[in-house]
Amino acid sequence: MFFPHSPDHQRRNGAMRLMRGAEILSGLLGLSIVLGVGTCAQAQSLTLLGKLPGHSVSEAYDVSDDGRVVVGWSGTGTTALAFRWTSSGGMQNLGTLTGFGWSKAYGVSADGRVIVGVSTNANGQRRACLWLPSFNNPAIYFAYDLGTLGGAESEAWAVSADGSVIVGVSTNTSGRRRACLWKYSIRGFNDETGQPAVRVDLRLDLGTLAGYTDASEARGVSADGGVVVGFSSLSTRSRACRWIIRNNAVQRVDDLGTLGGDSSVAYDISDDGGTVVGGAADSSGWLHAFIHQGSMRVLGSSSTVAYAVAEYGEVIVGTAVPGRQSRALRWTSGGQEDLNATYASLLPQGSLLRDAHGISRNGRYIVGSIGPDSATGGIDQAFLLDTARCSTHRGDINRDGCVDDNDLLIVLFNFGRSGTGLGREDVNCDGNVDDADLLIVLFNFGQY
Template structure:
């Protein structure tokens, strides 16, 4: 019987389990334009005037001419409705009927109000309501009805987003006729705090402390009393205006759009997390094993689920309008590689980026391998590691930091580490054609149990 190292004893009680998410998965929902929002768990998606689930497909929501947001449970919605006098109103859908939310005072042409978001608890709708033809940010609850927020000056202002329980609202304020300024209402009875310049707030973390949007025409993360953190344009994305449209509950994962300068240029969906950096979402998806439809580009990432693992947005085949929705499912932890092949005759190195996320900072990671595939995998502490148990798995488990350099260690302050596999020139030619898979487990440094597992990356040995 093979002797286990103390670290390998963690895995001694493992068992075979159903297949895990060994790679990122992309679902394309045909027609009805791009996806707009997603429920807390990523299961219900808003597309046009429909909700969509993977099992049930499109379900039309009657009585609306456009949906904008969905609550955490995937039941209550915010959107646009027409009232009995043919005025356009912000609307609240309780799962069965619409409520037209009205205006501050009167209407501007045929418009009374527009909805922009609904709180995750489903109790608060925010948006823009007309006071004559002056735009006012508003919030609405069933007890209060529509209430105009207070502006910072005499200009127009709008609410774009609201936190989990409806206590903090983000948007923009033109103050005294200036350009849009990123604005946050932390006290709904008071004027907003301006958190930047020339931009807007489009998303708020669940606790109401992290704000995502745009400052000076660049995607930015904002906090009260701190300078904006600008998100650089990802490699391969054309220079141009960029914006963040959403963030996860923790305020660590951000999605949006960049590039696309000019009327027929194709913009790109972008993704940011501290350990990953700024990256085109298509590059991340393909790097994690997802397959994009031929000829389609991921043009905008509109929303992300609370856990940061489901991103939705628009695919387009002809600029500038998304024609289909995408739903991208991401693994719990990311493993990226720089090359798929190593030549046995020439030698070479495969570098692996271990990207577990900021919430795993300071935890342990362990890169393991299998020569017999990723399904059904091995489950440890309820977490499926997508590697089959075989002699190579046991070798990597019992020989940390040998064949795989830096296969075991601590994640840095962003939840990141690096590992690599190097073969010298003139390696055994009989290994040609062999393909092995690698993935890593994250081990909680306090509880010393497996808390997450990554996708797999293959290594192909060629002559």
């Protein structure tokens, strides 16, 4: 007899998975020879997302896993409207809670269906807003007011990977701004319009950090909604903090520290909750992008801030403000890079990638705003950058939650390909789809 979680059981399970994978592999090898191997490679591209009719500017804030859905806002000098852009349909006006006023979209779920942000209500007050698609027509969206903690206003900044947990800020009954977490459920839908019937099940006040009790705000959330990051403030000072959520309650609040200065702000967190990024002041008052993995350390040069991080913390994007012109940045294991230099060949004449606000979970797609170079003019709108970048993973190539024969097939059908534009079939990201990638899939076969 052996216990379910004993080392002996784990070894037997691993051996069984490997044997099962080997059986499937032997059967699929012949099939791959018959069907042949694909040779098409993916190319880098920069897509300008445009603006809504009558608007002069647009800005993108988040992107779905596959890069096919981007959210943000389009506007003029006096108003703005949330948009949803798709690769097939272009830019769509998401509207507002009441049909008038303004709105902005800041976050989107991994599959691109759930969108969150802010919209004015009938009284002109800011309200955290949820947009959901019609059950009858996924291109039609409906807006929902998520409510407040008893005050007048709220704003949603981010949503978990599956779209079930939303975080942001709300005023309470005393008018204080507090980090807030919302959960909701769909209780049915209208047969004629397909509009979901939404009920807000939880509005959770996340509280503040000890010693920083004036206000707090949540800006990012882990994939499962269990870890939230943002900041807590007192007067003009702020501290990046992390809330651990268990059973719909705050288990603890962690002070993430600073870089020697008096303020820091956390903007995003990796899927697993292990990597936090943001901006913090050093002892001389200079702002630096930071990364927190157990402790806070400098990520970027002075006058930089990190806004978003990919799945496992391996790719981070943000902005540098060297003088009057901001520039979009990316950080990897190779260090800091200016996206304008890396992707110079893709840029329109006289334009600069100004801000990088969001990144897909696999680190491939980056969104933000592109603007004119002050010396030569240019354009001013949202962008989607496809870096055609590979990201290492554990073998779940089609991202269905399980390493199985479907993933083996993908590797086999692409076996022998090489280059810099490979997709998830290059599991270890060495530029080749080979036996090393097959081994990773086989060793993790059957895992969820």
